[in-house]
Amino acid sequence: MSAGRKFLIAAAAVLLAAAVLYYPFKHRFSKRAPALINSVHAGKSVVLYFVNEEGNLVGLDRQIVSGVTVLDDIRAIITEESSPQKKSGLLNAIPAGVSVRNVFIDDKRCVYIDFERALTERHGGGTQGELLTLEALKKTIAANYPELDFVKVLVEGKEIASLAGHISTRGQLKVR
Amino acid sequence: MIRKIIILLSLPAVLLCQQAPKAMKVIIDAGHGGYDAGAVSDNGTKEKDVTLEMALLLKKHIEEPSEPPVTAILTRSDDKFVPLIERVGLANKSEGDLFISLHMNASPAKRDSGFEVYFYDSTGDAETAAVAKRENEQEGSADYKDKSNPLFILWDLAQNEFSKESSEASDVIQAALDGVLNRNADASLKLRDRGVKQANFLVLNGMKMPSVLLEMGFLTNRSDEDKFKKTEFKERYAATIADAVRQIRQKFDKKSETRVR
Numbered sequence: 392m393s394a395g396r397k398f399l400i401a402a403a404a405v406l407l408a409a410a411v412l413y414y415p416f417k418h419r420f421s422k423r424a425p426a427l428i429n430s431v432h433a434g435k436s437v438v439l440y441f442v443n444e445e446g447n448l449v450g451l452d453r454q455i456v457s458g459v460t461v462l463d464d465i466r467a468i469i470t471e472e473s474s475p476q477k478k479s480g481l482l483n484a485i486p487a488g489v490s491v492r493n494v495f496i497d498d499k500r501c502v503y504i505d506f507e508r509a510l511t512e513r514h515g516g517g518t519q520g521e522l523l524t525l526e527a528l529k530k531t532i533a534a535n536y537p538e539l540d541f542v543k544v545l546v547e548g549k550e551i552a553s554l555a556g557h558i559s560t561r562g563q564l565k566v567r
Numbered sequence: 568m569i570r571k572i573i574i575l576l577s578l579p580a581v582l583l584c585q586q587a588p589k590a591m592k593v594i595i596d597a598g599h600g601g602y603d604a605g606a607v608s609d610n611g612t613k614e615k616d617v618t619l620e621m622a623l624l625l626k627k628h629i630e631e632p633s634e635p636p637v638t639a640i641l642t643r644s645d646d647k648f649v650p651l652i653e654r655v656g657l658a659n660k661s662e663g664d665l666f667i668s669l670h671m672n673a674s675p676a677k678r679d680s681g682f683e684v685y686f687y688d689s690t691g692d693a694e695t696a697a698v699a700k701r702e703n704e705q706e707g708s709a710d711y712k713d714k715s716n717p718l719f720i721l722w723d724l725a726q727n728e729f730s731k732e733s734s735e736a737s738d739v740i741q742a743a744l745d746g747v748l749n750r751n752a753d754a755s756l757k758l759r760d761r762g763v764k765q766a767n768f769l770v771l772n773g774m775k776m777p778s779v780l781l782e783m784g785f786l787t788n789r790s791d792e793d794k795f796k797k798t799e800f801k802e803r804y805a806a807t808i809a810d811a812v813r814q815i816r817q818k819f820d821k822k823s824e825t826r827v828r
Contacts, residue, residue: 446676482675516606517673518782552769559767
């Protein structure tokens with residue numbers, strides 16, 4: 392066998408091995424997870440979601456100051472969404488004044504948002520109210536972090552059955 | 568002689584066929600209860616009280632003499648908390664033909680108003696798989712993940728059938744309410760029709776019968792709330808749902824007749 396042919400066979404074997412190794416992890420390479428560390432601490436344009444008087448969700452462009460990590464940014468965005476909107480006349484989809492305790496992202500592009508207990512205690516209930524809260528969270532993540540696919544709501548670090556007794560929050564919510 | 572014997576032998580079968588049709592069993596679920604007040608209006612009206620009152624009224628109207636008869640079972644008949652899983656368990660154990668969960672809606676927007684009818688949405692829901700697992704484990708199946716497993720196939724077929732019938736039942740209830748409370752109602756009793764929708768409701772998950780959840784109106788909307796203080800409105804509302812239940816019965820009966828043929 393000539394040296395050239397040996398080289399070709401070796402190259403084909405390497406390519407085949409690379410393809411075999413790549414396939415199981417294809418989904419991880421197809422979409423990049425967000426870089427967790429922000430390179431610049433500066434103003435950042437984000438889209439926040441609120442409820443208008445007709446009961447529809449509306450997206451608003453806002454500026455936030457970037458934190459050290461993307462997790463800090465998500466926390467800041469959600470906190471801003473739960474702050475009372477007196478000037479705009481818009482209403483909070485996430486109950487007003489509810490703090491986010493922690494945010495983390497797993498290796499399957501799911502962002503876990505851990506709220507304080509006030510999320511369920513202050514929630515006004517109703518199917519429509521619950522759907523607006525969950526939809527606002529999904530839209531917020533979809534608009535600002537297209538690399539993420541799922542949102543999971545936690546309260547005090549634990550999974551909850553629902554926000555106020557209607558819609559299941561046991562599973563991860565698809566953001567789009 | 569032989570002819571007489573054949574007639575005598577076939578008599579029990581003929582009599583069985585002529586028996587009165589089986590009574591329809593409707594499970595009525597009054598949302599919330601006990602320490603769980605549900606939504607509360609600015610005036611202090613609690614969802615748990617409205618749902619209980621409407622459930623009792625609906626039972627009264629449903630059990631009015633009719634042929635075939637319809638019976639109603641309540642998941643709660645007083646102000647007590649019943650966990651959602653127990654409501655599902657009670658409905659399944661009672662082998663109901665239809666499950667109706669009654670709720671009052673709430674929204675941050677005070678203008679949100681009207682009724683809407685929901686049925687269970689299981690698309691892409693990880694929890695459905697969990698329910699399949701539980702159901703099959705109860706049946707003694709070891710491998711619930713195996714989609715070729717006959718139990719899984721039966722469970723899947725049953726869920727699809729319930730989903731279709733739940734959708735049909737939702738349509739019938741929505742159309743009936745739309746006619747009586749929206750299109751043909753006086754302004755003082757008029758309620759906006761928000762249509763039929765799907766969502767992943769805890770109380771509808773795992774239900775072994777057609778099931779719907781009715782958001783009867785918004786407690787956060789003053790006009791809707793005021794209507795639920797009027798006896799005439801509440802009676803008309805409950806009577807309309809009861810009429811819709813009878814229509815659903817006829818629809819399902821026709822379907823099973825077609826299947827038998």
